[in-house]
Amino acid sequence: MIRFILARLVKAVVILLAILVLNFTLIHMAPGDPAAVMAGEAGATDEQFLEDLRRRFGLDQPFLVQLWIYVKGAIQLDLGYSYRRGMPVAELLWDRLPATLLLTGTAFFISIILGVIAGVAAAARQGRWGDTIISTLALLFYATPLFWIALMSVLLFSVVLGWLPGFGYETVGANYTGIERVIDIGRHLILPATTLGLFFTAVYMRMTRASMLEVSRLDFVKTARAKGLKPRVIQRRHILRNALLPVITLAGLQAGQIVGGAVLTETVFAWPGIGRLMFEAINQRDYNVLLGVFFVSAAMVLLFNLITDIIYVLVDPRIRITQ
Amino acid sequence: MRIPTRSLALIAAMTMIAPAHAQQSGGTLNLVIQPEPPGLMMGLLQNGPTQMVAGDIYESLLRYDTNLDPMPSLAREWEVSEDGLTYTFHLHEDVKWHDGEDFTAEDVVFTVDVFLRETHPRLRASLVHLESVEAVDDHTVVFTLKQPFGPFLGVFEAGTMPMIPKHIYEGTDFANNPMNSTPIGTGPFKFNEWRQGSFIHLVKNEDYYLDGKPYLDEVYYHVIPDGASRAVAYETGTVDVLHGGSIENFDIERVAALPNTCITDAGWEYFGPHSWMWLNNHEGPMADVNARRAVMHAIDREFARDALWAGRGQLATGPVSSSTRFHDPDTPSIDYDPEKAREYLAESDYDGETLRLLPLPYGETWQRWAEAVRQNLQEVGFNVDLVPTDVAGWNQRVSDWDFDLAFTYLYQYGDPALGVSRTYVESNIAKGSPWNNVAGYRNAEVDELWMQAAVSPSPEERQEIYSEIQNRIVEDVPVAWLLELGFPTIYRCNVQNLVTTGIGINDGLRDAWIEQ
Numbered sequence: 001m002i003r004f005i006l007a008r009l010v011k012a013v014v015i016l017l018a019i020l021v022l023n024f025t026l027i028h029m030a031p032g033d034p035a036a037v038m039a040g041e042a043g044a045t046d047e048q049f050l051e052d053l054r055r056r057f058g059l060d061q062p063f064l065v066q067l068w069i070y071v072k073g074a075i076q077l078d079l080g081y082s083y084r085r086g087m088p089v090a091e092l093l094w095d096r097l098p099a100t101l102l103l104t105g106t107a108f109f110i111s112i113i114l115g116v117i118a119g120v121a122a123a124a125r126q127g128r129w130g131d132t133i134i135s136t137l138a139l140l141f142y143a144t145p146l147f148w149i150a151l152m153s154v155l156l157f158s159v160v161l162g163w164l165p166g167f168g169y170e171t172v173g174a175n176y177t178g179i180e181r182v183i184d185i186g187r188h189l190i191l192p193a194t195t196l197g198l199f200f201t202a203v204y205m206r207m208t209r210a211s212m213l214e215v216s217r218l219d220f221v222k223t224a225r226a227k228g229l230k231p232r233v234i235q236r237r238h239i240l241r242n243a244l245l246p247v248i249t250l251a252g253l254q255a256g257q258i259v260g261g262a263v264l265t266e267t268v269f270a271w272p273g274i275g276r277l278m279f280e281a282i283n284q285r286d287y288n289v290l291l292g293v294f295f296v297s298a299a300m301v302l303l304f305n306l307i308t309d310i311i312y313v314l315v316d317p318r319i320r321i322t323q
Numbered sequence: 324m325r326i327p328t329r330s331l332a333l334i335a336a337m338t339m340i341a342p343a344h345a346q347q348s349g350g351t352l353n354l355v356i357q358p359e360p361p362g363l364m365m366g367l368l369q370n371g372p373t374q375m376v377a378g379d380i381y382e383s384l385l386r387y388d389t390n391l392d393p394m395p396s397l398a399r400e401w402e403v404s405e406d407g408l409t410y411t412f413h414l415h416e417d418v419k420w421h422d423g424e425d426f427t428a429e430d431v432v433f434t435v436d437v438f439l440r441e442t443h444p445r446l447r448a449s450l451v452h453l454e455s456v457e458a459v460d461d462h463t464v465v466f467t468l469k470q471p472f473g474p475f476l477g478v479f480e481a482g483t484m485p486m487i488p489k490h491i492y493e494g495t496d497f498a499n500n501p502m503n504s505t506p507i508g509t510g511p512f513k514f515n516e517w518r519q520g521s522f523i524h525l526v527k528n529e530d531y532y533l534d535g536k537p538y539l540d541e542v543y544y545h546v547i548p549d550g551a552s553r554a555v556a557y558e559t560g561t562v563d564v565l566h567g568g569s570i571e572n573f574d575i576e577r578v579a580a581l582p583n584t585c586i587t588d589a590g591w592e593y594f595g596p597h598s599w600m601w602l603n604n605h606e607g608p609m610a611d612v613n614a615r616r617a618v619m620h621a622i623d624r625e626f627a628r629d630a631l632w633a634g635r636g637q638l639a640t641g642p643v644s645s646s647t648r649f650h651d652p653d654t655p656s657i658d659y660d661p662e663k664a665r666e667y668l669a670e671s672d673y674d675g676e677t678l679r680l681l682p683l684p685y686g687e688t689w690q691r692w693a694e695a696v697r698q699n700l701q702e703v704g705f706n707v708d709l710v711p712t713d714v715a716g717w718n719q720r721v722s723d724w725d726f727d728l729a730f731t732y733l734y735q736y737g738d739p740a741l742g743v744s745r746t747y748v749e750s751n752i753a754k755g756s757p758w759n760n761v762a763g764y765r766n767a768e769v770d771e772l773w774m775q776a777a778v779s780p781s782p783e784e785r786q787e788i789y790s791e792i793q794n795r796i797v798e799d800v801p802v803a804w805l806l807e808l809g810f811p812t813i814y815r816c817n818v819q820n821l822v823t824t825g826i827g828i829n830d831g832l833r834d835a836w837i838e839q
Contacts, residue, residue, distance in 0.1 A: 030715065030716070031712075031715060031716040031719040031720070032714075032715025032716055032718050032719040033715070036715065036718045036719060036722065037714060037715050037718060038361065038368075038370070039444075039718075039756065040714065040715075040717075040718040040757055040758075041369075041370035041371070042368070042369035042370055042444070042445075043369065043370070043371075043445075043733065043734055043758060044369065044444050044445035044448075044745075044758050045444050045756045045758055046444040046447065046448070046756065047753070047755065048444070048447075049444040050755060050756075052442075052498075056498055056499075084361040085361055085362065085519070086361070086362055086503065086504070087504075092519065095519055095520075096519070096520060099520075151551060154551075154552070154555055155555075158555060158559055159555055159558055159559060162559070165559075165561075166552065166555045166556075166559060167547060167549075167552045167555065167556065167561075168521065168545070168547075168561075169521055170521075172353075172521065172522045172524075172543055172545060172561075173351060173353075173524075173541070173543055267548045267549050268549050268551075268552060269552070270521075270545075270546065270547040270548060270549065270552055272518070272519065272520025272521045272546075273520070276520060276548060277520065280358065280359070280548075282713075283713055283714055283715070284361075284714075284715070285715045
């Protein structure tokens with residue numbers, strides 16, 4: 001087991017480096033650079049202004065030199081400096097991380113719990129009205145664009161009913177502390193987390209349902225029934241446990257994206273997370289910030305792939321690790 | 324100078340209302356800011372969001388009313404010599420920086436001669452006329468020019484010449500000074516906190532040099548990236564002010580109709596946002612003057628204003644905005660006339676080539692406008708392709724002259740010599756900037772006129788020359804002028820004196836107060 005994990009980690013580092021170089025190259029191929037964007041926003045510029053900025057950002061160096069400087073820094077976990085915001089990238093990411101983790105983490109747990117429960121319930125009532133209702137709802141959430149749900153939920157719950165705040169992370173200027181602050185943030189969290197969670201709830205539900213139905217037709221389930229086990233026990237211990245593998249695969253994929261944030265949801269709900277930071281960095285050609293987000297997300301995806309593989313073993317003892 | 328009648332009525336209304344109430348102190352004002360500014364150090368950053376927030380923190384020597392006449396700010400009085408070469412400013416005596424140090428004439432000299440000369444490209448262009456700037460005593464500054472420069476009294480605006488504290492910046496690396504993240508100015512509000520991605524918080528400057536001002540205790544700028552969410556923020560009461568351009572144009576009418584909601588077009592006179600399409604005079608079909616005239620007459624600008632700009636703003640008559648000094652309304656007609664467009668097109672060398680049209684990547688309105696223009700052009704016989712880009716890509720293509728037509732808009736800063744001539748004179752043709760003479764217009768005689776007009780000390784003479792310039796440039800159609808853009812400010816009616824100058828909301832919070 002240990003050797004397996006070590007081997008995977010070494011592989012991960014190599015992949016990470018490759019991703020780094022690839023991202024760096026791709027970003028620098030996009031037209032325009034951060035100096036031109038900043039000069040563009042100023043509404044007036046001259047040669048000297050652009051040269052000053054490029055020299056300050058190190059963009060006057062040859063491409064390979066810039067790449068080398070970046071990779072060298074990244075290996076030492078120094079993600080560089082945001083040209084635009086004049087702050088270290090690590091600090092920027094660290095600032096935004098709590099908001100993003102809260103949003104994507106909540107959505108993750110909501111969706112996986114609700115999705116699996118709904119999937120099991122639907123499979124147990126296959127073909128009956130309960131199944132139809134759940135499946136239809138899931139299909140609806142699956143097919144509706146995220147931004148539309150976001151806007152409509154703001155319109156309903158925030159503008160018309162006035163129950164929940166429609167955007168932001170907390171009430172600005174209220175200076176809540178302690179439990180009051182937790183409640184305040186919680187209220188702000190409901191709409192974005194639900195919006196983001198709905199899509200994945202639908203995906204988990206459909207996957208759990210299909211997988212449950214497939215497993216329930218297998219021979220060992222018949223055996224269990226023949227043994228006279230209660231349907232509930234069969235459901236939970238025999239079917240669900242075997243049906244969870246594809247769900248775990250999907251959860252591993254989703255978990256990898258948790259740190260990357262959710263661009264659309266964060267934008268509509270003015271949620272100060274990493275997804276928005278990344279989106280703004282693309283528009284502003286803030287290379288270092290963008291690379292920083294990619295770097296951390298890539299690292300997370302690799303990490304969660306590893307964790308997923310380990311969970312497989314725990315859930316299904318038939319799976320063995322081979323060297 | 325002509326002002327839109329709507330603004331006149333508004334100014335009249337405001338002056339009538341103001342004395343009827345006594346100003347009340349206290350309260351918090353909530354505004355939106357978008358995009359999030361890269362920083363608040365106004366001497367280093369000249370983009371719109373920075374100017375809007377930092378305009379409360381930093382000040383300059385003067386402000387300008389909606390007729391662009393100078394008003395006192397850090398300078399309480401000023402004189403200009405007969406020959407137009409010497410400008411003397413008398414500063415307020417009890418002004419302090421936010422850290423408690425005295426603001427003196429030495430700071431002015433440092434700001435102009437050292438700091439901004441190094442960091443501010445737009446001011447740098449005006450400073451070529453400057454012979455010297457000297458502190459006569461602690462509270463008197465004298466600017467001496469090499470030759471008269473007509474618009475010089477117009478450059479003392481906070482965004483153009485923000486006063487920078489000498490005691491913090493002298494001898495440092497300006498761009499990397501750690502104090503950049505906690506800006507120190509003389510303005511009515513002090514920087515308190517900036518939570519990245521959420522809000523910027525300013526608090527009242529208790530030691531402000533004008534007694535009783537500012538009236539507001541606190542100001543929050545909320546960072547809300549989505550236009551629809553900004554409208555919701557106003558509707559649900561989170562913010563009280565939506566500055567020009569902060570919500571989609573199609574939302575303006577609806578939001579303005581909400582209870583206790585006022586709307587004004589004023590506050591943009593100093594900037595005079597003027598939109599046009601660059602026409603590539605360097606090469607390709609648009610190098611032909613008849614093809615350019617065909618484009619000019621083919622586009623239906625009135626439709627664009629009414630359908631896309633909520634009926635706000637007005638049709639440009641040529642290169643100079645009607646809110647800018649020396650505007651001449653009597654230029655040859657450039658109105659929508661498809662028949663005339665077809666005639667010009669027939670006279671041109673245009674041979675059915677596909678024109679590349681670059682929309683401005685600033686959201687829905689501009690995208691749809693480009694689509695409308697494409698349709699207009701197709702109706703008279705042009706073939707047009709829209710080339711989608713993001714902001715950085717647009718910058719690059721425009722700076723490299725890689726287009727046939729490209730949307731843009733620029734500020735005019737109150738005077739043709741500050742904000743208009745830069746996009747028409749031959750000496751400003753150079754790749755690498757989207758804000759110079761990108762079209763590549765060359766006319767030596769007009770260049771000569773620009774030069775004369777800038778250095779003429781007499782306003783009457785300047786008017787005469789600028790009128791001639793406007794007439795001649797409109798004949799040549801180097802670019803296709805579109806609209807003088809209207810960017811209305813929407814706010815709760817109980818917020819008083821929010822927009823009182825030609826700089827509008829950028830320096831408006833000094834005088835604003837909330838009626839309880």
